[in-house]
Amino acid sequence: MVPARYRVADRTDESADTVTLTLEPIDRPIPTPGPGQFSMLWAFGVGEAPISLSAIDGTRLGHTVRAVGPVSRALASAPVGATIGVRGPFGRGWCPPGDDAGPAVVVAGGLGLAPLRPLIAALVAARPRRSVRLAIGARRPEDLLHRGDLRRLVDEPGVSVDLTVDVADRGWRGRVGLVTDLLDASTVSGTEPMAYVCGPELMMWFTARRLLDLGLAPERIQVSLERNMHCAIGWCGHCQLGPSFVCLDGPVYDWAEAEPLLAVRGR
Numbered sequence: 001m002v003p004a005r006y007r008v009a010d011r012t013d014e015s016a017d018t019v020t021l022t023l024e025p026i027d028r029p030i031p032t033p034g035p036g037q038f039s040m041l042w043a044f045g046v047g048e049a050p051i052s053l054s055a056i057d058g059t060r061l062g063h064t065v066r067a068v069g070p071v072s073r074a075l076a077s078a079p080v081g082a083t084i085g086v087r088g089p090f091g092r093g094w095c096p097p098g099d100d101a102g103p104a105v106v107v108a109g110g111l112g113l114a115p116l117r118p119l120i121a122a123l124v125a126a127r128p129r130r131s132v133r134l135a136i137g138a139r140r141p142e143d144l145l146h147r148g149d150l151r152r153l154v155d156e157p158g159v160s161v162d163l164t165v166d167v168a169d170r171g172w173r174g175r176v177g178l179v180t181d182l183l184d185a186s187t188v189s190g191t192e193p194m195a196y197v198c199g200p201e202l203m204m205w206f207t208a209r210r211l212l213d214l215g216l217a218p219e220r221i222q223v224s225l226e227r228n229m230h231c232a233i234g235w236c237g238h239c240q241l242g243p244s245f246v247c248l249d250g251p252v253y254d255w256a257e258a259e260p261l262l263a264v265r266g267r
């Protein structure tokens with residue numbers, strides 16, 4: 001429960017309200033996290049919030065934070081050199097396809113790209129055995145995160161990047177519409193892919209439905225759920241969803257597990 005002290009080594013502004021912090025340990029580092037896991041970040045004097053890993057580089061951690069309330073605002077405004085407390089890593093992350101696996105489809109909506117970023121890096125590093133298809137949606141062009149990564153990935157052989165926005169501006173030359181519109185029969189043709197989906201809950205729901213309609217098995221679709229968290233170690237029950245504790249059993253679930261959990265919440 002005691003946070004390790006990390007220093008803000010770098011900050012990248014992603015959009016008007018979202019920043020990626022690179023944190024390096026001041027003394028002891030936390031154990032190396034995996035893609036899809038999260039940390040509890042302490043803004044000292046303000047509070048603590050669960051934030052996914054958006055980059056993992058040795059003992060340096062990347063966290064992409066959207067300022068929505070007191071804690072996230074304090075984290076997002078932390079300057080280079082500031083000290084932040086880190087507990088973790090927590091939760092069950094993305095389960096990458098095995099070595100013999102076929103293609104991967106990654107579907108991100110808005111801030112959902114951040115927890116998928118370390119997974120995308122791992123999938124791309126595992127080519128040429130595997131093709132990687134990215135379908136990414138944002139509200140507006142200026143809300144697209146990690147644009148430097150996206151520019152680099154466009155030029156990678158074996159990787160396809162499709163972008164869409166809800167509302168375009170004059171400079172936008174890409175697609176306009178829902179991220180589900182980027183998914184068609186070609187998305188699941190050939191060897192059955194593994195699909196990784198993260199974004200607002202409704203977006204994940206409709207994306208999973210679309211992938212199921214296209215013939216993908218529920219066990220091959222993974223989603224990452226968000227719930228209010230306090231302890232992150234299964235003590236407090238804040239994150240409980242039906243019989244599941246999202247901090248321990250999630251945040252990543254396959255769709256066969258996630259669908260009944262989301263239905264519990266809707267009752």
Ligand SMILES: Cc1cc2nc3c(=O)[nH]c(=O)nc-3n(C[C@H](O)[C@H](O)[C@H](O)COP(=O)(O)OP(=O)(O)OC[C@H]3O[C@@H](n4cnc5c(N)ncnc54)[C@H](O)[C@@H]3O)c2cc1C
Nearest residue numbers: 049050051052064065066068069070071072226227228251
């Ligand atoms: C496993 C996990 C991973 C997360 N990863 C990230 C991440 O990578 N980057 C990031 O910016 N945020 C992430 N979040 C969400 C982040 O934890 C919350 O936005 C943060 O706790 C808000 O705290 P606050 O004090 O700033 O705002 P609060 O005052 O607590 O909330 C401000 C507003 O945000 C809403 N809100 C708060 N927490 C959540 C939540 N968990 N889900 C949906 N709405 C919420 C509140 O209802 C309120 O409207 C993650 C959450 C979880 C559970």
Ligand code: FES
Nearest residue numbers: 232234236237247
């Ligand atoms: S956050 Fe306390 S039990 Fe999950």
